[in-house]
Amino acid sequence: xxxxxxxxxxxxxxxxxxxxxxxxxxxxxxxxxxxxxxxxxxxxxxxxxxxxxxxxxxxxxxxxxxxxxxxxxxxxxxxxxxxxxxxxxxxxxxxxxxxxxxxxxxxxxxxxxxxxxxxxxxxxxxxxxxxxxxxxxxxxxxxxxxxxxxxxxxxxxxxxxxxxxxxxxxxxxxxxxxxxxxxxxxxxxxxxxxxxxxxxxxxxxxxxxxxxxxxxxxxxxxxxxxxxxxxxxxxxxxxxxxxxxxxxxxxxxxxxxxxxxxxxxxxxxxxxxxxxxxxxxxxxxxxxxxxxxxxxxxxxxxxxxxxxxxxxxxxxxxxxxxxxxxxxxxxxxxxxxxxxxxxxxxxxxxxxxxxxxxxxxxxxxxxxxxxxxxxxxxxxxxxxxxxxxxxxxxxxxxxxxxxxxxxxxxxxxxxxxxxxxxxxxxxxxxxxxxxxxxxxxxxxxxxxxxxxxxxxxxxx
Ligand code: GDP
Numbered sequence: 001x002x003x004x005x006x007x008x009x010x011x012x013x014x015x016x017x018x019x020x021x022x023x024x025x026x027x028x029x030x031x032x033x034x035x036x037x038x039x040x041x042x043x044x045x046x047x048x049x050x051x052x053x054x055x056x057x058x059x060x061x062x063x064x065x066x067x068x069x070x071x072x073x074x075x076x077x078x079x080x081x082x083x084x085x086x087x088x089x090x091x092x093x094x095x096x097x098x099x100x101x102x103x104x105x106x107x108x109x110x111x112x113x114x115x116x117x118x119x120x121x122x123x124x125x126x127x128x129x130x131x132x133x134x135x136x137x138x139x140x141x142x143x144x145x146x147x148x149x150x151x152x153x154x155x156x157x158x159x160x161x162x163x164x165x166x167x168x169x170x171x172x173x174x175x176x177x178x179x180x181x182x183x184x185x186x187x188x189x190x191x192x193x194x195x196x197x198x199x200x201x202x203x204x205x206x207x208x209x210x211x212x213x214x215x216x217x218x219x220x221x222x223x224x225x226x227x228x229x230x231x232x233x234x235x236x237x238x239x240x241x242x243x244x245x246x247x248x249x250x251x252x253x254x255x256x257x258x259x260x261x262x263x264x265x266x267x268x269x270x271x272x273x274x275x276x277x278x279x280x281x282x283x284x285x286x287x288x289x290x291x292x293x294x295x296x297x298x299x300x301x302x303x304x305x306x307x308x309x310x311x312x313x314x315x316x317x318x319x320x321x322x323x324x325x326x327x328x329x330x331x332x333x334x335x336x337x338x339x340x341x342x343x344x345x346x347x348x349x350x351x352x353x354x355x356x357x358x359x360x361x362x363x364x365x366x367x368x369x370x371x372x373x374x375x376x377x378x379x380x381x382x383x384x385x386x387x388x389x390x391x392x393x394x395x396x397x398x399x400x401x402x403x404x405x406x407x408x409x410x411x412x413x414x415x416x417x418x419x420x421x422x423x424x425x426x427x428x429x430x431x432x433x434x435x436x437x438x439x440x441x442x443x444x445x446x447x448x449x450x451x452x453x454x455x456x457x458x459x460x
Pocket of ligand 1: 227228230231232234235236339342364
């Protein structure tokens with residue numbers, strides 16, 4: 001469905017910036033924008049070049065602002081429609097006044113994500129690419145930008161296109177088999193069909209499995225900093241952050257809540273969660289904090305167990321046992337033997353090694369900074385950065401569709417292995433195609449589109 005009315009919105013963030021960009025898109029974009037423009041006629045402005053002029057209220061003749069206008073002609077624009085962009089001074093009054101003038105002249109305010117939705121509707125990009133536009137805009141690190149940009153340029157779509165064509169081959173071979181079933185002619189052995197189905201399943205499984213990493217990269221890799229009160233957790237976070245965000249104090253139990261901050265290491269973003277010490281306590285507020293710490297630990301991809309090497313090594317065994325008990329199966333642990341400036345790390349190293357011989361152990365001094373770079377390197381290694389050409393799924397909707405596609409292709413495989421009739425297998429095959437098609441938007445409904453684009457902001 002291609003909407004033909006003309007929409008407008010401010011595409012720069014809300015508030016007052018140096019400049020603001022007003023975007024107008026639709027069949028009448030150039031005509032409507034022209035009615036509030038005094039300068040070179042917009043229909044004569046060379047595409048994608050700027051021209052200087054005034055924004056004028058056609059009713060009163062008052063000048064609202066001096067601005068630059070850029071014109072893009074369909075289909076050579078982001079939306080695929082005629083588009084005009086005014087770069088105006090950032091005043092919030094100017095912004096709202098220009099929107100008022102445009103609406104008076106026949107524009108409609110754009111809905112959230114409507115520019116991108118139009119780009120999808122006019123075939124400029126598929127749905128997975130359109131969703132990636134939002135991810136590119138929201139990306140906060142080199143790596144989260146890389147996976148979003150790869151998706152926006154069609155990385156996932158191409159891979160799904162290949163799978164789709166393999167499934168269509170499979171479907172054609174099954175149909176041939178059905179057409180000639182009376183004549184007892186075998187067009188493709190079931191082994192060949194099984195090979196194709198297995199291959200598709202493997203690829204779908206790889207894409208689905210990349211989601212947990214993709215999600216972590218997109219949102220920042222969750223790292224829980226756990227350990228006894230006073231072990232130096234806040235000091236360590238500050239060392240990693242190189243600022244004083246967390247509260248540092250030598251009164252046990254100061255960090256009562258979880259504090260979250262992000263640190264970027266070589267283009268990867270880590271979400272550090274400073275947790276309350278996980279000791280037993282009668283203080284109800286502190287107990288709440290401890291409960292939250294345990295939750296953070298369960299959700300973390302990496303846990304840094306901070307050990308106070310100035311305490312008795314028995315404490316170290318206790319804290320590690322607690323961490324092992326409470327963490328999720330996928331959480332990777334790094335043991336940070338802190339306060340090694342005190343020279344008392346050795347017995348703690350032995351205590352850790354006797355419990356978990358393969359533990360990753362780093363000796364450091366959060367206070368003085370030694371060993372902190374080694375910890376940064378360790379975090380990078382554990383984050384397991386995807387290879388440059390790996391396709392990484394980071395969108396929950398795609399993951400869900402891939403999981404459903406996995407189920408139906410598994411039924412296809414079961415059917416082929418059990419020598420079921422092609423008619424029965426064909427339905428599961430259609431389901432697999434359906435679920436993969438949902439990702440790229442080959443199969444979609446207005447409701448799905450509304451849900452997806454309503455998460456965008458107005459102006460995107
Ligand atoms: P938390 O309760 O685990 O967050 O511990 P803090 O970060 O608040 O630190 C508790 C105390 O240990 C503070 O007095 C810190 O200055 C001190 N501390 C932290 N790291 C080190 C270190 O590497 N060496 C020494 N000597 N003291 C440290």
